[in-house]
Amino acid sequence: MHGATTDRYGFASRTWSQAAAQARLARPLSPAGLLLGSLFLVASLTPSLIPRTTAMQGLLAGLSFAAGYAFGVFVRWLWAYLELPPSRGSLTPRTKDPLYVICLVLVVWALWRAPHWQNHVRAVFSMPAADGSDSLEVGAISLLVFALLLAAARLLRLLSARFSRGLAKVLPRRVANVLGVGAVIVLVLVLSNNVVLRVALRLIDSSFQQADALIPPDMAPPQETYRTGSPNSLVAWENLGRMGRRFVSSAPTAEGVANLAGAPAQTPLRVYVGLPSADSARDRAQLALEELKRVGGFSRSVLIVITPTGTGWVDPAAIDAVEYLHRGDVASVAMQYSYLSSPLSLLIQPEYGEETSRALFQAVYGYWRTLPRERRPKLYLHGLSLGAMNSERSLELFDVLGDPPHGALWSGPPFAAREWRRLTAERNPGSLAWLPEFRDGAFVRFMNQHGTPVPDNAPWGPMRVVYLQYASDAVTFFDHRDLFHAPAWLYPVRGPDVAPQMRWYPVVSTMQLTLDMMLANGAPMGYGHVYAPSHYVAAWRLVTGVEGWSPQDLARLGRVLDERRAAELARDENEGGG
Numbered sequence: 001m002h003g004a005t006t007d008r009y010g011f012a013s014r015t016w017s018q019a020a021a022q023a024r025l026a027r028p029l030s031p032a033g034l035l036l037g038s039l040f041l042v043a044s045l046t047p048s049l050i051p052r053t054t055a056m057q058g059l060l061a062g063l064s065f066a067a068g069y070a071f072g073v074f075v076r077w078l079w080a081y082l083e084l085p086p087s088r089g090s091l092t093p094r095t096k097d098p099l100y101v102i103c104l105v106l107v108v109w110a111l112w113r114a115p116h117w118q119n120h121v122r123a124v125f126s127m128p129a130a131d132g133s134d135s136l137e138v139g140a141i142s143l144l145v146f147a148l149l150l151a152a153a154r155l156l157r158l159l160s161a162r163f164s165r166g167l168a169k170v171l172p173r174r175v176a177n178v179l180g181v182g183a184v185i186v187l188v189l190v191l192s193n194n195v196v197l198r199v200a201l202r203l204i205d206s207s208f209q210q211a212d213a214l215i216p217p218d219m220a221p222p223q224e225t226y227r228t229g230s231p232n233s234l235v236a237w238e239n240l241g242r243m244g245r246r247f248v249s250s251a252p253t254a255e256g257v258a259n260l261a262g263a264p265a266q267t268p269l270r271v272y273v274g275l276p277s278a279d280s281a282r283d284r285a286q287l288a289l290e291e292l293k294r295v296g297g298f299s300r301s302v303l304i305v306i307t308p309t310g311t312g313w314v315d316p317a318a319i320d321a322v323e324y325l326h327r328g329d330v331a332s333v334a335m336q337y338s339y340l341s342s343p344l345s346l347l348i349q350p351e352y353g354e355e356t357s358r359a360l361f362q363a364v365y366g367y368w369r370t371l372p373r374e375r376r377p378k379l380y381l382h383g384l385s386l387g388a389m390n391s392e393r394s395l396e397l398f399d400v401l402g403d404p405p406h407g408a409l410w411s412g413p414p415f416a417a418r419e420w421r422r423l424t425a426e427r428n429p430g431s432l433a434w435l436p437e438f439r440d441g442a443f444v445r446f447m448n449q450h451g452t453p454v455p456d457n458a459p460w461g462p463m464r465v466v467y468l469q470y471a472s473d474a475v476t477f478f479d480h481r482d483l484f485h486a487p488a489w490l491y492p493v494r495g496p497d498v499a500p501q502m503r504w505y506p507v508v509s510t511m512q513l514t515l516d517m518m519l520a521n522g523a524p525m526g527y528g529h530v531y532a533p534s535h536y537v538a539a540w541r542l543v544t545g546v547e548g549w550s551p552q553d554l555a556r557l558g559r560v561l562d563e564r565r566a567a568e569l570a571r572d573e574n575e576g577g578g
Helices: 018-025 032-044 052-082 094-123 135-167 173-190 194-214 237-249 254-263 279-297 316-325 342-348 354-369 386-394 418-425 509-524 533-544 551-574
Strands: 269-273 302-307 330-336 379-383 406-411 443-449 464-468
Touching: 018 533, 032 094, 032 509, 052 135, 052 194, 052 509, 094 135, 094 330, 237 269, 237 279, 254 316, 254 551, 269 279, 269 533, 279 330, 279 354, 302 316, 302 354, 316 330, 316 379, 316 551, 330 354, 342 406, 354 379, 354 386, 379 386, 379 533, 386 406, 406 533, 443 533, 464 533
Parallel strands: 269 330, 302 330, 302 379, 379 406, 406 464, 443 464
Antiparallel strands: none
């Protein structure tokens, strides 16, 4: 059978055979691709923000090698296509062999050095050093990943040649070539189109919701009338979902608060509405408001509107800290909008949950502003990760200027948070990108493990906003625009929890940070995307201006809460949770 085959540029010519197709799939590797792939692999194994597991290290190395190889193949093809010298023929064995040796030496050296490079990051995180026995495993995983990607790429190239072969019967050769490549590109884009991904996201979310509904409650419903899910509650216990039941049932008692924070103390009020509770975000928000009124939430001194993470989870480190600081005189309300993890939602559909967050805030704020100012609670907003971004978007400043809430604490704001990005970009000249100062600090302040650069005695305005962020949190500092230039948070000065040995490399560093986002929730407490209760204590003190605590008592509160949270994380890890 004859038709078209490909010329030396990889495009269609006038003959085709099955043997030619097989030869194309099994053709030797490109020397230029191997060289650039090796350099990409070396760069991928160097330190980034988060320590990597063996499997993730191998995956990143394989993806990086494939990216470098593809770039090298493209450059070599373009050079030949433009007929730049030397554009004919191929390298001789005398030239190839030393190049192959160089690539092999680079890869072996990088695999040998990789554990040492990772130990730099582990040292910053106060983690024990790795012994370096997994280098062969990393190499094997990376080779497998590259082989799979190479096979897929060659199949797509073969498909492009087949398209071009058919078109070359009626069109000029180069026109057929362009259309053949374009057809494959369109096919790939359709299969990976954002619309397709969003549909998949909705389907996955729906399947998780159905699975969660099938899981029976892992604890008995509360009997206290002031708890959501009790017999008197407007929200059924089974409709809270696993995350909602965990949030409601883990609230401390008045006695527990008094033992740590001192008397007099109250039992904090926690309200949660799960996705199955009502059909629409507006209906769930109204249900949350009515439940909050039923339990007496508006009679407390502090009221917090919480936007959970993508999974519906409320960080206990955050809510415990503020409840103990105010000795239980706190009510909080949260509403679920998803079952997906925040990094997945951020990469595919970053606006996911904005409607729910806005509906809840508008319902609570609308009722709150009708109450007498002298008798209503102080109103605050809070969110972590995707919850921080959606909570930020729920607050339209021009709509609340006449009667604003008292403040907000947003921790681990993701890179897609518009207001956070704007404030960071407009920071005071000379202030750090990973810990900015914005004007006089009367409206917004940024803080990390070591506090804020704004002096404690600097005055606040009528509304206090605090962003709690770690420099090692890739969820916050990932930016696809840094693909070809170094980020401002890395040079000239980097954060205390970023390894001094970390360097920026075009393309590869963005790939590293993408993986770091996926690993950020597995970092030790106080690093990455795992925020420590003691840092929340300091942040909530800034936001709420709570008084009656000595520095020694605040330090003790933070230390005890840190110990409790560390024990919870260890238990979750042992049980396969987290």
